[in-house]
Amino acid sequence: MTARVPLAALAVVAAGVSVALHLGKLSPAIPALQSTLGLSLVEAGFMLSLVQLASMTLGLAIGLAADAIGLRRSMMIGLTIATVASLLGGAVGLLAPPRIVVWLLLLRAFEGVGFLLVVMPAPGLIRVMTPPGAEKAALGIWGAYMPFGVALALLCGPGLIAWAGWPGWWWVLALLSAGAAVWVARVVPSDVRRGTGSLATDWRSRLKITLCSSGPWFVSLAFAVYSSQWMAVIGFLPAIYAEAGVPSGWSAVLTATAAAMNIVGNVVGGRWLQRGMAPARLLRIGYGVMALGSIAAFGQWGQGVDAVALPPALRYLAACVFSLLGGTVPATLFMLAVRLAPGPATVSTTVGMMQQASALGQFIAPPLVAWIAHRVGGWQWTWTVTLMCSLAGIILASRLPAASRGGTA
Numbered sequence: 001m002t003a004r005v006p007l008a009a010l011a012v013v014a015a016g017v018s019v020a021l022h023l024g025k026l027s028p029a030i031p032a033l034q035s036t037l038g039l040s041l042v043e044a045g046f047m048l049s050l051v052q053l054a055s056m057t058l059g060l061a062i063g064l065a066a067d068a069i070g071l072r073r074s075m076m077i078g079l080t081i082a083t084v085a086s087l088l089g090g091a092v093g094l095l096a097p098p099r100i101v102v103w104l105l106l107l108r109a110f111e112g113v114g115f116l117l118v119v120m121p122a123p124g125l126i127r128v129m130t131p132p133g134a135e136k137a138a139l140g141i142w143g144a145y146m147p148f149g150v151a152l153a154l155l156c157g158p159g160l161i162a163w164a165g166w167p168g169w170w171w172v173l174a175l176l177s178a179g180a181a182v183w184v185a186r187v188v189p190s191d192v193r194r195g196t197g198s199l200a201t202d203w204r205s206r207l208k209i210t211l212c213s214s215g216p217w218f219v220s221l222a223f224a225v226y227s228s229q230w231m232a233v234i235g236f237l238p239a240i241y242a243e244a245g246v247p248s249g250w251s252a253v254l255t256a257t258a259a260a261m262n263i264v265g266n267v268v269g270g271r272w273l274q275r276g277m278a279p280a281r282l283l284r285i286g287y288g289v290m291a292l293g294s295i296a297a298f299g300q301w302g303q304g305v306d307a308v309a310l311p312p313a314l315r316y317l318a319a320c321v322f323s324l325l326g327g328t329v330p331a332t333l334f335m336l337a338v339r340l341a342p343g344p345a346t347v348s349t350t351v352g353m354m355q356q357a358s359a360l361g362q363f364i365a366p367p368l369v370a371w372i373a374h375r376v377g378g379w380q381w382t383w384t385v386t387l388m389c390s391l392a393g394i395i396l397a398s399r400l401p402a403a404s405r406g407g408t409a
Contacts, residue, residue, distance in 0.1 A: 005138045009126045014143050015075055016122050018180040019082050019115045020149020021173050024259075026108075027150075028157030028252060029166045031242050036166070037101055038161050045370035048235050050105055054112035055359030062120045063352015064203045071121035071128070072184070078117025079181035083174045085110040090170035090296030112359075114177075119145075120355060123334065124348050125188065135255060143334050147262030147327065150234065155256035158238075158249065206346050210241035215340025216350040218396060219333050220357035222283065225393045226290075226329040228361030229386040232369040233294060233322065234259050240379055248326045261320045265327015270335075272328070279332050283397035286329040291390035293322030300380035309380070322386075329393070336400075365389075 026033075030044045039047070066074055085107045092103040122142060130138040153173075160169045210216050237258060240382040241251035265286075272282055296318035300309040310318070333354070365385060373379050 003140065006129055006131075008129045008187045008189065009138045010141075011180075011187045012075070012105060012122050012125050012129075013145055014140065015079060015118050015180040015184050016145035017149040018173075018177045019078065019111075019118045020146045021153050021176060022082050022086060022111050023115060023146070024153035024235075025157060025169060025173055026152035027255070028154055029161055030239050031311060032161050032166045033393040039101065041376060042370050043101070044239070045236075045367040048110060048231075048366045049104060050108040050112065050363075051274055053109045053359075053363065054116045055355050056115070056363055057356075058116060059120070059352045059354075059356025059359060060207075060349065061352070062116055062353070064207055064347045066121045066124065066352070067349040071125045072188050072191045074117050074121045075125070075184055075188075076181060078114040078119075078185065079177050080114070082111055082372030083177040083181065085114060086170045086174035090167035090174070093165070093167035093170075100171065110287045116355065120352055121348070123338070123351055127293065127338075139334055140267060140331065143270065143331050144263040144327075146295060146330075147259050147266070147323070150398075151256045151259035151263070153251055154234075154238065154259055155341075158252040166194075183382050206349050209342045210346045210349045210353060211221070213340075213341065213342040216346075216353045218399065219337045219340055219350065222352045222393055223330070223333050224357040224361035225389040225396070226287070226326065226333070227358040228365035229290065229294070229389040230262070230323065230326055230383045231362045232365040232385060233297075233319065233382070235366055236369060236373075236379075236382075247278070258316070258319050258323050261324035262327040266331045267327075269328030269331030270287070273332060279336055280397045280400040282328050282332050283400070284394050286325055286332070287390040287393035287397065289325035290322050290393075291387050293318045293325070294383040294386035294390075297322060298382040300378070301378075361389075377398050 005409065026044075026048055030039070030048075033039045033047075034044065062074070069077075075299050089104060089107045089111075092107070095103065122145075123139065126138045126142055157169055160172055164172070237255040238251050241254065246254070269282060271288070273279065296310055297315045309315070337350050337354055338347055341347045369382055369385055372381050372385065
């Protein structure tokens with residue numbers, strides 16, 4: 001499968017993974033930050049979601065400007081910002097605790113800017129550099145960049161934090177982003193040679209066409225209700241295991257395995273689509289299984305010794321199924337983002353709109369889940385948030401034919 005994908009496209013995927021590591025690096029560091037800085041659970045939730053601030057506010061604008069900036073140039077700028085922000089984040093560990101929290105929050109927002117500048121042009125770069133027979137394979141690999149990066153962060157983070165502290169963890173990821181920037185600079189052709197540096201149409205026209213079409217709205221809302229619940233569940237798994245007394249090493253392996261299941265879901269979803277499964281049906285399956293999986297993983301009825309819940313092994317299996325079948329949703333939506341864009345000149349704008357909606361969901365969901373857990377004294381009502389998101393996704397999937405007609409008009 002990967003043999004037909006050009007090396008330059010794999011470099012773009014590696015860049016996406018490197019910034020996804022920054023997105024996921026905070027989850028394994030939450031116990032260390034709580035013990036050294038006195039972070040509350042809600043503060044940790046905001047720090048988890050602050051990296052999405054740039055996507056929430058700039059996603060559509062960056063999508064509009066990607067062609068003018070140059071896709072490769074945009075990616076290089078984003079990798080540089082992520083590298084510098086992570087280097088500075090490790091350096092502020094030498095400050096007094098109150099100032100550390102303020103600086104970490106600010107630098108997380110800058111990391112969000114770098115993340116956006118990297119992932120926004122990536123699908124366009126892959127489409128341009130990949131020959132016609134390998135587009136689906138390359139985009140399928142790209143669809144797994146987020147769970148792959150988050151899984152790596154969850155798996156490697158605890159060991160590196162125990163060895164070098166959380167500032168050392170920040171510095172290691174800065175070096176990885178710098179390495180990805182070097183690889184992209186060496187193998188990805190320049191924007192001028194590929195002709196991606198000019199606008200196909202006036203940005204106002206592209207913005208109007210995109211906002212007036214139903215297709216971009218569909219993929220944006222559908223991606224928001226997916227990514228918000230996945231990040232809320234996977235992002236807090238280390239903290240849940242820590243409260244349950246699970247050793248940090250096992251917590252890292254269990255959480256990383258659950259996150260990695262999403263990679264398999266992306267690949268499987270792409271193959272099912274390639275074999276002719278209807279996108280609406282695959283979306284309903286993905287959202288439906290996420291709803292059932294979250295209820296099984298976190299649901300608890302009753303209090304104290306009378307509480308009824310599944311055994312821990314089955315609860316963990318349900319979390320893995322939640323992530324596995326949930327992976328079919330982004331695999332479907334990345335394909336639909338190209339298909340439902342009003343035209344070739346609005347693909348980047350549509351992806352930007354989708355990223356912005358996704359970031360809004362990821363910004364809201366982790367603090368909301370943390371607040372519910374704080375109010376009820378546990379995680380047993382987490383499933384109420386994910387259930388609402390999944391039901392919204394199922395309703396959206398039932399509207400896919402109308403969105404498709406609007407997007408291809």
